[in-house]
Amino acid sequence: MDLSGKVAIVTGSGQGLGRAYATELARCGASVVVNDVDATAAEACVDDIRRAGGTAVAEVVGVGTSEAAQALVDRAVSEFGRLDVLVNNAGILRDSTLWKMSDDDFDAVLTTHLRGTFTCTRAAAVRMREQGEGGRIICVGSPTGQVGNFGQTNYAAAKAGIVGMVRTWALELARAGVTVNAVVPVAATAMTETVPFFTRYVEALSAGEPLPPFARKELGFGPPEDAAGLVAFLASDAAAGITGQAVGIGGDRLSLYSHPDEIVTEFADGTGWSADAIARVWPERFAASEQTTGQQLPEEAR
Template identity: 85%
Template sequence: MDLSGKVAIVTGSGRGLGLAYATELARSGAAVVVNDVDAEVAEAAVKSISDAGGTAVAEVVAVGSSEAAQALVDRATNEFGRLDVLVNNAGILRDTTLWKMTDEQFDAVVTTHLRGTFTCTRAAAIRMREQGEGGRIICVGSPTGQVGNFGQTNYAAAKAGIVGMVRTWAMELARAEITVNAIVPVAATAMTETIPFLQPYIEALKAGEPMPPFARQQLGFGSPEDAAGLVAFLASDAASGITGQAIGIGGDRLALWSHPSEVVVEFADGTGWSPDAIAGVWPEKFAGSQQKVGQEFPEPPK
């Protein structure tokens, strides 16, 4: 992908997946605004991109507020004259079960992920519409937002909400030729290190060992760099006809998530549904199609 002349913002790009996205965008020719709350981490990311021949600057700000979003857009336009791509990646975790989760834990995650995605997208969309040349907005979802995960009420709510906003923004920004998509990445990062099932594969990556095909394909699990190609593709002219989609990426796996849709429909006989009528029809017509919750991992080969 040739992104020469494009300008991108990647929130939360000091390390992990965000750094991989920023690095790939820069490698493809885009000028990148790197963002992190830690100045040293942000500057180290900029240096790594610059040392590899890319162009990047850092904007140190905590994503969430309207002021932070505007600071990121202003940095891009003041430094490089325009804005073409926004990648909403910034996020935090505050995992605990429902009955233990505090208001502060809930609000912190929702503010960074959900509100931060909203404020940054709003600021970027205003700028892109003013430019009149289209644009690319890429938001980051999660399997947790698609199917749920134990101990992640706040994170699941935020990630599901992000995909809902993406579907809406794709319609609202279509006339301005701004595409809006969600990616659903799975990779070895600080956010996946808490999943016991993935520990052997994370340790293998840390040790520089090759990831087994089972992990890369059946689990769709790999390094942050494995997920970066999708971001560069969606930022490019080649993806101009793709919008409103949720696309999974991880390891060797690329997948298109479906919209939520009705799987069983029955009709009452002109009188609506009473509780007894629902109880009568449910076992035969609906029970077998009830949807599962949580991610289901296949058994690794013996």
């Protein structure tokens, strides 16, 4: 995959998935603006990219505000002359059950994930439209945003919102030749190392041990590097016709998520639906098609 001549911004790329994305984009030839709130982590990523023969600079700023988003775009343009790819990866966790979650915990996660994705995409879209040569915007979702997860009201809301924005932006930016897609990764990161059914596999990776096929295929779980190829692909000319999609990646598994769709439909006979009428029809026509919540794990992972 040749990304030579392309310029990319990767938010939250000082560690974990973001670092893997930035490193892979640089390996494929892109010049990369590495972003993180941790200056040491950002500079370490830049150093690794340069040692491998790539091109990168660090921009230390926390995403969320319009000013931060513009600073990232301005840095890309001042250093490399243009902007072709934006990867919205930055994120934080503030997990808690609904009845214990504070306003601050809710707002912090929404600010970084949802508002940060919005402000960075808006700034990038303005620049890409001005350039008139198209572009690639890649936003990071999560299985939690697709199906929910206990204790993650804020995170689920943000990740579901990101995929909704992706579908809208794909429509709005189509005429400009800018594609917008979401990746939905599963990988061993600081965000997953505390998840009970991943613990044994995180420990195995930390010990340098290979993961069993069950983890890599059934759970779609592996190191962050396993998810990086998808980002490089979506950033490339090979993905010029792909937009508005949510694509899952992790371990040995690649998947395409469906858009929400009506799965059962019934019609009243010109009278609308009363509560009693719904109660009569629901058990027979709808109950069997009710959707599950949370990730449905194989028995071995429970």
